[in-house]
Structure formats: structure tokens, C-alpha cells
Amino acid sequence: MAKLLKTYVCQSCGAASSKWQGQCADCGSWNTMVEESAPAASPFAQKHHLQKGGRRLSLEALNVETALPKRLSTGIGELDRALGGGLVAGSATLIGGDPGIGKSTLLLQAAGLIARAGPAVVYVSGEEAADQVRLRAHRLGLGNAPVRLAAATSVRDILTTLGDGAAPALLIIDSIQTMHSDLLEGAPGTVSQVRAAAQELIRYAKETGTALVLVGHVTKDGQIAGPRVLEHMVDTVLYFEGERSHQYRVLRAVKNRFGGTDEIGVFAMAAEGLTEVSNPSSLFLTHRDEAVSGAVVFPALEGTRPVLVEIQALVVRLASGATPRRAVVGWDSGRLAMVLAVLEARCGLSFSSCEVYLNVAGGLRVSDPAADLAVAAALVSALAERPLATDAVAFGELALSGELRPVGHAGLRLKEAAKLGFGRALMPTNGEVKAEGLSLSRFRTLGQLVDHLLGRG
Known part of the structure; x- marks a missing residue:
């Protein structure tokens, strides 16, 4: 008789161990090891190899012409931008974000617009009743959209229902952490349940050509909850970011097998739902009549889109x-x-x-290394209490030697700054980059920039 094995799986990273331990050896999380039943191991299965008995595969050449994947437009330009042009038939997309950030609202708006255009859309909610989703649709002005709703958590029930008729063009699952597969033991949300439920839904999408969108919960660190393998299984991973106290929302692509990564879509939360923001710089720039020390405008690059944000620094001298x-x-x-x-x-x-406080106005999270020069200029301006000109922007990467290194897409950054009315730019010696209507001040080292800001030499 096969021996029933037991294993302990970390609920944060999915690492498995034969013995229980208080701290996961892989990710370092405490009290996340949960006992799960492993497949039965028989002597035949342990000795049998996999070199024979399978189906022979048809190996194809790499240079075979392949058509571009067909995309389904969501009707929301910023969402299509983050997706790389729209939803791909048969693809799986995972979207995560903090509770209440607007994930369900955005997907319901997209579902309503797609359904009105003709394709069939199915929206399955595992957290809300169908009446709750219907009331939200009425508030968004989508009450007459032909979206088919269901409130269910069983993957078997969902796939059985979808198998009775024609496959929909779009299937939305809100959320994957609430789905349950009866092939495995354990509560919904555990590593094994999330992995098994996602695998079955993705298999259905690949076989039928349905575009699948999964909503994922996030942990307190901002990462999508559940096993990390979930992000590897899907084709696209989107993060919906923003503070609920701020009006704006940023949809950021961190993985996309059918488009570019690090692309963003910008939305504003309004009474009628999420509205697109065609000019994101207007959200993140502070309009003022006079110059203020410690404030520098930085032309960030988010994907292919330049966005102007304001870097604010405050330096407070302390007693010894x-x-x-x-x-x-x-x-x-x-x-x-x-x-x-x-x-x-x-x-x-x-x-x-000195105490140092640094803030990116508007709540945007900046990861562009070109912000080094803007931050340094803001700190020097705050320390010396010498404001920069209100029509100046600054960008460049800083080396530990004090050298200013050139950054990519300087032309795009300067073009966006000129379009919004800025007249000068502080930047590294960056080749032959030119910009009409802008006065360029180039610096080789950070010391040269400091001398320029303080009027020395």
C-alpha cells in the first residue's frame, strides 16, 4: 500500500519542507508553514522513469512565420496602454492592488464597455453577491450592459457552467484567492488551492481562446498574496497603485509577454468611477507663482511615457x-x-x-535612476535656501565618484518639458541631445552643479 506523505508548505513563498518549522528557510517569514497532504508515493512510481511511454512531440522550426496575436480593446485607453494594446485572446492577466483601490471598479467598467461593443463577457465574483456587483454597475452608468454575472467560488461549478455554451471573449475572476478546487484539501487562499484554481482557469482560457483576468489580493508589503508561481503562470501582471487619500491611480505593468513592461496607465477617481488622465503631469506638478527652495521638477520616464513630477526636499538644522x-x-x-x-x-x-525630508508630490512612486540629479539639486536648494527657477527641470544619474552619468531617452524628457512650458534643463553632458525652446545647462560632476546652484566660481 502506498505510503501517505505529509509536507509543510509556506503560505508566503510556496517553499515545501518535510518537517514543521517556525520560520521559512527560503523567505524568512514566521508562522507560515501549513501542513498539506502530498501525493502518495508507491514503489513503482519511485522506480519508474519517464523516458518511454509518452506522446511524441512535433518539433517546429524557429523561423516559421507567425501572425501577431489578436487583441481585444477594452474601450479604456489607459488600460489598453498598460496591457500593450489590449487583451490578447487566450491570455491570462493578473491584476493586484490594495483593498479599495479600484480594481473591481476598473474591471467592471472594462467589462461593460466590451459587452456593449458585442463580445460576450462573464464576470464571476467570489467576494460579493451578484446584486452588489449590479448596484455598482448602475452607479457607473453600466446598468444596461449585457454582462453575465455570477457569484461563485467553486472552480468546478464555474467551468461546468462555461462549458455548456460558447466560450466568452472575456472572463473576469474576482478574486483568485477566493476560488476553491475540490480536487485538493484546504481552505481557499492557501498555496495549493490558489495554484490549482489558477491552473485550471488558465488551461480553460488557452483551450478556448478566452481572455482571462484574475484579481489578486496583496500582502502588507504590496506583493500579490499566495505563491510566487502564480505570477509566473500568467502572461501579464498589473499592479494598481495609489493612495486612497489621493485622487489619482496608477496601473503599472511589471510583466507582459505580449508587450512592453514598466508601462503605466493613469486614472483619476471620480463620482462616476475611474476616468482616464491623458496628461499625467498635470496631476503631479504643483502650480505656484513664486519659486520655493527645495522644489525641483523631474521629468520621469514611465515605460514610453514621460511624466513630470515635483521633488520636494526639506532640511532642518538641529542642535548639537x-x-x-x-x-x-x-x-x-x-x-x-x-x-x-x-x-x-x-x-x-x-x-x-540636519534632518532631511524628501517627498515626491502627488504620491507617485519614482524608481527611475535619473532622479538622482533632481534629488541632489533639491537637497542643495533646501540646505542653502536658494530656490531654483520655476521653469527649470533636472535629471541625471549620480555615481559614487560624484560624476554625472547620462540617462536614456533624454530627448523624450526634454520634449515633454518644453511642451509644458519649461525653459531650461539641468542635465549631464549627454552627447548631442538638443531641444527646441529649452536652454540646456550641462554638468560633468555633481560639484559643478553645486557650484552653479550656489553661485560659486
Whole structure:
């Protein structure tokens, strides 16, 4: 008789262990090991190899002409931009975000617009009743959209229902953590259940050509809950970001097998739902009549779209003996420490007795390394209380030697700044980049920039 084995699986990363332990050896999470039943191991299965008895595969050449995948437009331009042009038939898309950020609202708007255009759409909610989804659709002005609704958590019931008729063009599952497969033991949301439910739904999408969209919960760290393998199984991963206290929302693509990554779509939350923002720079720029020290405009590049944001710095001098604070919102705190170290070591500026506060206006999260120069300029301006010109932008990457390194797509950044009325740019010596209507100030080292800002030399 086959021996029934038991294993312990981490609910954070999916690592398996034969014994229970308080801390996962792979990801370091505490109290996440849960006992699950492993497949029965028989002596025949352990000795049998897999070199014979299978189906022979047909191997194809790499240079065979292949048509581009057919895309389904969602009717929302910013969502199509993040997806790379629309939903691909037979693809699986995973969208995650904080609770209440607007994931269900965005998908319901897309479902209503697609259904009105003709294709069949099925919306399955595992968290809300059908009446709740219907009431939200009425608030969004989509009450007459021919979307078929269902409230279910059993994957078997969902696939049985869909198998009775023609496959829909779009299937939305809200959310994958609530789905349950009766082939496995365990509550919905466990690693094995999420993996099994997602695998069955993705298999259905690949076989029928249905575009599948899965909603995923996120942990307190902002990562999609459940096994990391879930993000590897799907074709596209989107993160819906933003603060509920702010009006804007950013849809960011971090994986896309059918398009570019790091593309974003920008939305604004309104009474009638999520509205598209065609000019994101208008959300993240502070309009003021006079110059303020510590404020520098940075032309960030999000995917293929340049977005102008304002970097704000505040430097507060402390009495001797006090421990200074370093607070950062919207940027990497480790990179701020590097910029401060370079300013002290290479430029002779002292921040050791000052508290430093750095903020990206509007709540946008900036990861572009070209923000180094804008942050350094904001810190110098705040320390010396010398404001920069209101029509100036700054960008460039900083090396530990104090050298300013050129960044990619400088022409796009300068073109966007000129279009929004800016007149000058502080940047590294970046080849033959030119921009009409902009006065370019080029610097080889950070020390040259500091001398320029402080009027030295």
C-alpha cells in the first residue's frame, strides 16, 4: 500500500519542507508553514522513469512565420496602454492592488464597455453577491450592459457552467484567492488551492481562446498574496497603485509577454468611477507663482511615457547632540543615503546635523535612476535656501565618484518639458541631445552643479 506523505508548505513563498518549522528557510517569514497532504508515493512510481511511454512531440522550426496575436480593446485607453494594446485572446492577466483601490471598479467598467461593443463577457465574483456587483454597475452608468454575472467560488461549478455554451471573449475572476478546487484539501487562499484554481482557469482560457483576468489580493508589503508561481503562470501582471487619500491611480505593468513592461496607465477617481488622465503631469506638478527652495521638477520616464513630477526636499538644522531623521516618501531611502554621502564626500556639504525630508508630490512612486540629479539639486536648494527657477527641470544619474552619468531617452524628457512650458534643463553632458525652446545647462560632476546652484566660481 502506498505510503501517505505529509509536507509543510509556506503560505508566503510556496517553499515545501518535510518537517514543521517556525520560520521559512527560503523567505524568512514566521508562522507560515501549513501542513498539506502530498501525493502518495508507491514503489513503482519511485522506480519508474519517464523516458518511454509518452506522446511524441512535433518539433517546429524557429523561423516559421507567425501572425501577431489578436487583441481585444477594452474601450479604456489607459488600460489598453498598460496591457500593450489590449487583451490578447487566450491570455491570462493578473491584476493586484490594495483593498479599495479600484480594481473591481476598473474591471467592471472594462467589462461593460466590451459587452456593449458585442463580445460576450462573464464576470464571476467570489467576494460579493451578484446584486452588489449590479448596484455598482448602475452607479457607473453600466446598468444596461449585457454582462453575465455570477457569484461563485467553486472552480468546478464555474467551468461546468462555461462549458455548456460558447466560450466568452472575456472572463473576469474576482478574486483568485477566493476560488476553491475540490480536487485538493484546504481552505481557499492557501498555496495549493490558489495554484490549482489558477491552473485550471488558465488551461480553460488557452483551450478556448478566452481572455482571462484574475484579481489578486496583496500582502502588507504590496506583493500579490499566495505563491510566487502564480505570477509566473500568467502572461501579464498589473499592479494598481495609489493612495486612497489621493485622487489619482496608477496601473503599472511589471510583466507582459505580449508587450512592453514598466508601462503605466493613469486614472483619476471620480463620482462616476475611474476616468482616464491623458496628461499625467498635470496631476503631479504643483502650480505656484513664486519659486520655493527645495522644489525641483523631474521629468520621469514611465515605460514610453514621460511624466513630470515635483521633488520636494526639506532640511532642518538641529542642535548639537540630537539624532537627525531621514524620512522619504515616494523614493528609495537607500538611494537618498547614497546621494547625501556623495554630497558630503565630494561636494563639501554637511548634512550630518540636519534632518532631511524628501517627498515626491502627488504620491507617485519614482524608481527611475535619473532622479538622482533632481534629488541632489533639491537637497542643495533646501540646505542653502536658494530656490531654483520655476521653469527649470533636472535629471541625471549620480555615481559614487560624484560624476554625472547620462540617462536614456533624454530627448523624450526634454520634449515633454518644453511642451509644458519649461525653459531650461539641468542635465549631464549627454552627447548631442538638443531641444527646441529649452536652454540646456550641462554638468560633468555633481560639484559643478553645486557650484552653479550656489553661485560659486
